[in-house]
Amino acid sequence: MAKDREEIEAFKSSLSITQVAGHLGYKVVHGKIRCPYFMRHAHGDRTPSVSLSESKGLFNCWVCPDVHGDVIHLVEISKNCSFLEAIEWLQNEFALSFRIEPSKIPRERPLSPAFTDARKAKPAPEVDPVLKARVVLSFFEMLSVIEDTPAAKWLVKRRIFKKTWQMMRLRTIVDYDKVNRGLLEKFGKETLQLVGLFNENGNLKYYKHPLLFPYLDTKVVPRYFQARAIDSSIVPKELNLKGVVPFPYNVSVLDGNPGWVYLCEGVVDTLTLLDRGFCAVGIPGVKSFKPEWASLFRNKRVILCLDQDEAGRSGTELVQEYLKNLGIEAVPLGSGITAESFKMAEGQDINEWFGGKK
Ligand SMILES: [Zn+2]
Numbered sequence: 075m076a077k078d079r080e081e082i083e084a085f086k087s088s089l090s091i092t093q094v095a096g097h098l099g100y101k102v103v104h105g106k107i108r109c110p111y112f113m114r115h116a117h118g119d120r121t122p123s124v125s126l127s128e129s130k131g132l133f134n135c136w137v138c139p140d141v142h143g144d145v146i147h148l149v150e151i152s153k154n155c156s157f158l159e160a161i162e163w164l165q166n167e168f169a170l171s172f173r174i175e176p177s178k179i180p181r182e183r184p185l186s187p188a189f190t191d192a193r194k195a196k197p198a199p200e201v202d203p204v205l206k207a208r209v210v211l212s213f214f215e216m217l218s219v220i221e222d223t224p225a226a227k228w229l230v231k232r233r234i235f236k237k238t239w240q241m242m243r244l245r246t247i248v249d250y251d252k253v254n255r256g257l258l259e260k261f262g263k264e265t266l267q268l269v270g271l272f273n274e275n276g277n278l279k280y281y282k283h284p285l286l287f288p289y290l291d292t293k294v295v296p297r298y299f300q301a302r303a304i305d306s307s308i309v310p311k312e313l314n315l316k317g318v319v320p321f322p323y324n325v326s327v328l329d330g331n332p333g334w335v336y337l338c339e340g341v342v343d344t345l346t347l348l349d350r351g352f353c354a355v356g357i358p359g360v361k362s363f364k365p366e367w368a369s370l371f372r373n374k375r376v377i378l379c380l381d382q383d384e385a386g387r388s389g390t391e392l393v394q395e396y397l398k399n400l401g402i403e404a405v406p407l408g409s410g411i412t413a414e415s416f417k418m419a420e421g422q423d424i425n426e427w428f429g430g431k432k
Pocket residue numbers: 109110111112114115123135136137138141
């Protein structure tokens with residue numbers, strides 16, 4: 075570890091993030107504070123969304139994808155100051171016994187995995203979107219249909235059946251080596267790494283994630299995908315293709331015609347509702363609804379079916395806010411026009427609610 079980084083880590087561990095948050099003017103309730111960007115939240119984040127971890131010295135907003143980090147970063151975003159100014163403020167305000175020697179204070183945040191400030195991260199090399207589209211399409215052409223594979227068993231256990239696999243063009247990797255070689259021959263390692271299909275070792279990433287969910291555009295062409303592990307011991311259970319998610323899952327449902335649509339968290343929940351004949355659309359994760367997607371929902375009445383947990387409820391509030399700004403009606407499942415009895419139990423998701431087994 076570089077000397078300056080070591081100093082910073084030691085400095086941070088001499089601080090209590092809860093105490094610092096209090097000193098910054100936040101009211102800490104049950105280890106949570108109101109989001110520094112409360113204006114992005116429904117009701118100004120009246121029910122605080124930012125968790126503090128005293129043991130790890132980190133904070134994380136359940137709604138804003140860019141609001142998380144260490145105690146120094148909390149000061150930076152709360153006081154809208156630089157990394158260096160944040161350290162100076164902390165040293166002055168806390169008159170700490172531990173002080174960084176002035177010569178060792180870096181001018182800028184040292185780069186390390188612990189510092190994931192997107193604003194300061196190096197931009198990834200650009201990949202030609204036409205080439206990326208071609209790679210994704212070729213990849214899907216090399217994959218196998220679900221029938222009679224371990225992926226089929228996995229889906230049936232979750233009560234997602236054949237007509238839905240076919241309709242949504244789900245695919246699986248049966249012969250990993252063959253797909254790996256096929257892609258290498260066609261595009262070469264560099265391109266595949268740039269697009270994000272191959273790892274640093276020059277191999278296809280989805281050795282442990284053989285179930286592929288394509289994001290089909292309105293012409294039913296796969297433009298993006300998520301890969302899912304079917305062995306429950308694999309973490310993470312899903313891998314996203316790197317780069318921007320271009321549109322919600324099953325975007326074809328958002329056709330501008332009047333009607334109901336059920337918005338789910340994740341592809342598995344979306345497939346669950348589709349299997350039962352609902353008009354469903356999915357966002358990849360609870361925090362991944364993009365403000366620019368709101369206009370796609372015009373003329374729709376939206377029932378929000380995110381998980382019944384803290385993160386799901388925060389996500390629901392945020393999506394509601396984005397949609398309401400455009401005058402689009404959106405209610406959580408189990409409230410408003412949907413009957414109270416349609417409310418999921420605490421901790422449940424749509425798939426479990428419909429009897430899917432993990
Ligand atoms: Zn927030």
